[in-house]
Amino acid sequence: MSQNPVGKLLQSINKSERSSELFDKLGEVALDKFLDNDLIKEIPIIGTVISLLKAGDDFRAYAFARKIIGFLQEVETVTVEERDRFFEKHCQTPEQLTELGETTLMALDKVDHPTLAQMYGRAFALMLKDSEAGKLLFEQYSYIIKNMSPYLLRNMGSIYKYSGISTFDTHAAHELCNYGLMEQKIFARVTNKDEMQRTYMPTEYGRRFYDDIIRPFQ
Structure with missing residues (x-):
């Protein structure tokens, strides 16, 4: 894999195993000192991203x-062996690798909260584990996550967290x-004005999305 930001992200996805240690340290040290951490060498995208953005x-x-x-923490729930199998099967050409890396990097840049990045990582992990059905599901889930917000997530929790109780x-x-x-x-209401009433109901797909992606974070 090349050493541009896309290549380094893919390398990190493929081999990362200790990103949680970086997550804990990130809030404790200045960015310039953070760059000296030995773990950066194992997760090259972190050093690249910080180097590119720090100046501006x-x-x-x-x-x-x-x-x-946060994204890598979820990816690490998949074994390195499973990740290797996914890359061998679905990223056999440089073009396929580049498409996956660019799409992922741009998605992480777009989401506006670390929790959404973790959810994106969770969807990515589902794809890595089940590369056939998971790839299509990932495309669906990733589209939703990129358009989510903390406001919508709170309402999803209100709807799906407790059965039969929702505000x-x-x-x-x-x-x-x-x-x-x-x-x-x-549906129609029987009134003098023949009014129409709207109501909103949970869906089977919404329940699946909540259980697969949102529930672990609420």
């Missing part, structure tokens, strides 16, 4: 490093319908 925006460098490490914002419910995570039902 120290806060953005810190935030992006948090997202990368949620109707605007959030409307947004979640766009991703198949809820469904809107409309």
Whole structure:
């Protein structure tokens, strides 16, 4: 794998095993000292990202490093052997490797919270474990995660965390319908004005997404 940022991210995905140690240290030391950590050598994307961003925006460098490490923590739930098998089967050409790396790097840059980066990593891990069905599911899940926000996540928790008990914002419910995570039902009310009433209901797909991706973080 090449030594540009995409190549280093892929190398980190393939071999990372101790990113949780970096996650703990990141909030305790300055970025310039953080670069000296021996673990950086084992997870090359961290050093690259911090080096690229530190000169322009120290806060953005810190935030992006948090997202990368959170993502890798979830990837590490998959054994190195399983990761190797995925790369051997689905990334046989330089073009396939580049597409996977660029897509992942841009997705992590887009999400606006470290928890969303961890959720993206969780979806990525599901793909690594089940490369056939998992690849399609990852594409679906990653699209949703990239468009999620803490506001929508809170409402997802209100809807799916406790069976039969839900209090949620109707605007959030409307947004979640766009991703198949809820469904809107409309029925007539027997009144003098023949009004139509809207209600929002959980979906089977929404339940699966919540259990697969969100539940571990709530």
